[in-house]
Amino acid sequence: MPKVSREHQDARRRQILDAAVDCFAREGFHRATMQDIVRRAGLSPGAIYGYFASKEEIVEAIADERHARERALLARIDAEADGSSGDVARALARLADDFVGALRDPGERAHRRVGVQLWAEALRNPRILRIVRRGVDEPRRRIAALVRRAQRRGELSGAIDPDAQARMVIAAFLGFVLQQAWDPGADVAAYLQALRHVGGALGGAGSERDRRVRKARARVADRDHRRRKERRS
Amino acid sequence: MPKVSREHQDARRRQILDAAVDCFAREGFHRATMQDIVRRAGLSPGAIYGYFASKEEIVEAIADERHARERALLARIDAEADGSSGDVARALARLADDFVGALRDPGERAHRRVGVQLWAEALRNPRILRIVRRGVDEPRRRIAALVRRAQRRGELSGAIDPDAQARMVIAAFLGFVLQQAWDPGADVAAYLQALRHVGGALGGAGSERDRRVRKARARVADRDHRRRKERRS
Amino acid sequence: MPKVSREHQDARRRQILDAAVDCFAREGFHRATMQDIVRRAGLSPGAIYGYFASKEEIVEAIADERHARERALLARIDAEADGSSGDVARALARLADDFVGALRDPGERAHRRVGVQLWAEALRNPRILRIVRRGVDEPRRRIAALVRRAQRRGELSGAIDPDAQARMVIAAFLGFVLQQAWDPGADVAAYLQALRHVGGALGGAGSERDRRVRKARARVADRDHRRRKERRS
Amino acid sequence: MPKVSREHQDARRRQILDAAVDCFAREGFHRATMQDIVRRAGLSPGAIYGYFASKEEIVEAIADERHARERALLARIDAEADGSSGDVARALARLADDFVGALRDPGERAHRRVGVQLWAEALRNPRILRIVRRGVDEPRRRIAALVRRAQRRGELSGAIDPDAQARMVIAAFLGFVLQQAWDPGADVAAYLQALRHVGGALGGAGSERDRRVRKARARVADRDHRRRKERRS
């Protein structure tokens, strides 16, 4: 039986991970020493090794946390877009709101800086790569699905590869996170607006009548698609 | 008086930098040891330190090279877009061709992987940050200038912040480089096409007649802008 | 909160410094490697760096110790010579006994050899120079003060610069330490006797009656000096 | 047959040794690199190794030069003191003039600083020790001989060990060289005067009549000594 309560354990883990994020954001994974983390966490080396088997495991735990957060955001999108009346442009706008909006939070800056380092770390650490890819591939698949549906409905031109389109959306986020990490003065609000504008242009924002027509067509298309799918299975 | 020719010196530098890029791409800046680079370059530690004062300086030299390459690409865009008959959508498409097209070259893969690491390194190394930002801010300013001109001409909606628009373009590149680094199977051709499509949608590709009309308007707008500018000075 | 007792820490420091003195005496500061010290101390590199930040700091610590020892010897002289009935020749003889006498201790040989190296090191290391000078300037000032008082009392000729005289005394020690370091067979007892003889000749050894006469004069001179000093303040 | 003239060779040697003395004075033997010497000499590494087989050999050559200089000074003393009418006090004063007087020459400062380092180096380099000892033991023997003769003549008390007495004289020089190296402001003139005063006190400066009496006695003593010696052989 554990000597300390579960709450205590969780608090310790938090304490360590927070300290680590701080140190990693400041110095990078490789420059930050365990001693730094130990100091910042106000613990001892031994205590930390009681919770994490290695420095690497701390990095992985942080990567996991980041990924969990993104998955949570995505879940909301899916819920919204799953309805047959979903509007791709609107869904993407919502995604933009959530993701890019989070960039406004200065308390999150350290985490974002660590995130960027994880992207680089993924290139040489397969475990990190898996975590990072999970955080990118899943969103991409979901966005691609949205796009495909929008194409079926005629809301988006069928000429574009849905996966490539999804990659563009992902890139718009990744690329801005980078730019903001390098230049904290980057204007989040303006970027958000630009994203929406583009989303609108693609999603075919036009007159209100246009949108209604497209939506009607979309419902029919969706129905047909479902039927074909059911017949196949 | 140098004992060896300038060519020999340059070749040695190349040899070292190539070895370093290889090692860095494989292991990252921090895991790759000087000994690794020494081995791969087929030289001795002392020989390397005759050309670079430190491991860090090698990293910087690599960052500089990357930046130089980007500047060269940009120069072509500018040259093209400077003409009054320049077409933003076309200029961006050209940019996309050059940049993303380069991603197809597998020989460049190692360099791109190192590039991603430089992005992370920039977060804690001010010298690298400067180099990276030079490579990003300058393109951004040029693209923003293109956008501004397109807006004056009516080719692009004036509602979007040109700088944010430029950040999106940059992000589309940065973000795809990341995705391709994580997943070498990412489809470059499809992404390129998607980029062009979006560029077209924004730049207002339409019927050939539409384009001709817009161009005529653009010429007038450009002329007016120049006149106002001259009067101010 | 330290894990080990203060005593343990001090013992470790001692262990390291002793090992270092051994190595330095044998090989010199520059030839002796940290690995040598590590081996001789029976510790690990990390353990040593827990107590001293650098090899240089070990050298400084050793220099400090040497200086502390000298200061302690000097303190005794001062205490003795402060009495108004003090006899310069006797005080110097005492100094000679203590300092040169210490040279007889073969256990101290290693320390003396290191001391000589510190003298050289002082020429290029300002921190060592400060320590060495503290160990030399202070004694010099004190001896000069003794000489001055002796001159006032008529025990020493007023023709000699007290500071130069003090430098000669210092030189007599420094110079013999060198000679003994080069030639451990140098006869300490004989040197000690020679020192005393010279001290006597200068201090005006003569018949017992002479000494008594001089002492009486000295008491008067000291009294006058104190009075003049009091009047000034 | 040599490709260059002997003069050229000597000039090169000088050039190298001068550069080395400069560097050693500044940085010490161990910190000064061959590259430093190469730079300062305006030569190439290869060129230097054409004249000296190793860094160590350069150090030894410098030590040899120092020693040669001292031997030359001593030779003059000997010449002077060899006459039966020699006066010890006078000889020592002359010695003091020469040696200490040389300390006034600021151009020699670098050499003196290197000399001090040689003293330390002698402790771990047997070849340097031999050179240093040759430079110290020989003077000591000669001074001891002077003292012995003075004792025979009654000019000096027979109670002091001549060798110890000589060591004191040597120490007075070594010790002042050290002090001046640490503190270039040390007053050479005052020290010289103090030396003479002490020499006088020991050598028994007194009335002119005293000196004449002592000299007469000295002549007799010398003659007796020679006769005893001849009888023995």
Add this chain to the structure above:
DNA sequence: GATGAATGAGGATTCATTCAT
């Protein structure tokens, strides 16, 4: 003889991790 690029063993220091208390 001279050059200087190259060599490579060696040195100081760091830091993730362990384990006795």
Add this chain to the structure above:
DNA sequence: AATGAATGAATCCTCATTCAT
């Protein structure tokens, strides 16, 4: 569970020396 002193392999870099030109 927690502590923190200790470990020691690994790292970056230096520099005396060599040798092809």
